[in-house]
Amino acid sequence: MTPALKVDGLCWHPKGNRVLDDVSFELASGQMLGLIGPNGAGKSSLLRCLYRYLRPDSGRISLEGQDISQVSRRDFARSVAVVQQDTPHFFDLSTRAQVAMGLIPHKGWFEQDRAADGERVDAALAQVGLSDKADTPFEQLSGGEKQRALIARAIVQRPGLLLLDEPTNHLDVRYQIQILELVRSLGISVICSIHDLNLASALCDSLLLLERGRTVAWGTPDEVLTEARLAAVFGVCCSVSPHPQHGKPQLQYFYGYRDQGRRN
Numbered sequence: 001m002t003p004a005l006k007v008d009g010l011c012w013h014p015k016g017n018r019v020l021d022d023v024s025f026e027l028a029s030g031q032m033l034g035l036i037g038p039n040g041a042g043k044s045s046l047l048r049c050l051y052r053y054l055r056p057d058s059g060r061i062s063l064e065g066q067d068i069s070q071v072s073r074r075d076f077a078r079s080v081a082v083v084q085q086d087t088p089h090f091f092d093l094s095t096r097a098q099v100a101m102g103l104i105p106h107k108g109w110f111e112q113d114r115a116a117d118g119e120r121v122d123a124a125l126a127q128v129g130l131s132d133k134a135d136t137p138f139e140q141l142s143g144g145e146k147q148r149a150l151i152a153r154a155i156v157q158r159p160g161l162l163l164l165d166e167p168t169n170h171l172d173v174r175y176q177i178q179i180l181e182l183v184r185s186l187g188i189s190v191i192c193s194i195h196d197l198n199l200a201s202a203l204c205d206s207l208l209l210l211e212r213g214r215t216v217a218w219g220t221p222d223e224v225l226t227e228a229r230l231a232a233v234f235g236v237c238c239s240v241s242p243h244p245q246h247g248k249p250q251l252q253y254f255y256g257y258r259d260q261g262r263r264n
């Protein structure tokens with residue numbers, strides 16, 4: 001079966017700096033892949049290549065078997081939704097209007113809004129717990145509320161692939177779990193960068209561990225999150241055991257790094 005996304009030998013070397021170096025992986029349709037790795041590992045850069053903000057120097061990215069460089073702008077906007085790390089500025093837009101922007105790729109020129117559009121927007125606002133903020137200006141939302149509104153916009157867009165750059169940034173612990181569970185329940189293919197390894201383990205089907213732009217491991221959370229690998233890549237000591245509820249790896253960190261100097 002054709003994977004939803006296939007990345008082959010991806011390299012991005014701005015000014016000779018090997019930010020992404022020979023990265024390859026696949027994502028099966030409807031699965032959720034977590035991008036993990038230390039600061040500066042290349043997670044955001046990889047996502048930017050996937051949503052065509054950056055042009056890789058070499059390698060191939062295929063969406064449903066088609067090279068993404070060959071996909072029209074409109075078709076790409078219909079199939080791929082992106083929630084970026086820094087919330088963009090939408091001055092004067094209400095939260096509802098901001099979420100409704102997810103409808104744009106599906107509309108023709110001069111096409112009027114239909115009743116179903118409003119229902120879809122309201123349903124997405126309810127899914128992320130923002131119904132009571134629908135008429136609030138987007139700029140007045142808190143950081144976590146903005147993040148949730150942008151996820152609602154992506155839901156309205158009905159993409160086949162959803163790319164999220166640190167979606168749990170700014171979210172309190174309940175919303176971290178709730179939003180990732182919601183994203184997972186959409187039944188679409190998802191790639192998200194995530195720093196919380198326990199959250200990544202619990203909610204992702206597979207993980208891609210990057211370090212200095214290279215793939216260290218790609219596989220199930222069980223295969224990727226080993227004590228030795230976490231010590232080598234993140235420079236932390238932890239014990240890994242099955243989570244009492246879902247059985248996937250749960251990390252417990254040990255402390256006392258203050259006098260060990262800088263990692264890099």
Ligand SMILES: Nc1ncnc2c1ncn2[C@@H]1O[C@H](COP(=O)(O)OP(=O)(O)OP(=O)(O)O)[C@@H](O)[C@H]1O
Nearest residue numbers: 014015017019037038039040041042043044045046
């Ligand atoms: N346009 C650019 N030109 C040169 N180097 C860049 C450019 N953009 C990013 N980098 C470098 O690429 C490396 C990877 O950055 P990136 O933001 O992709 O990492 P990350 O894994 O998302 O980091 P973090 O976890 O801190 O968000 C960093 O060293 C960064 O300085």
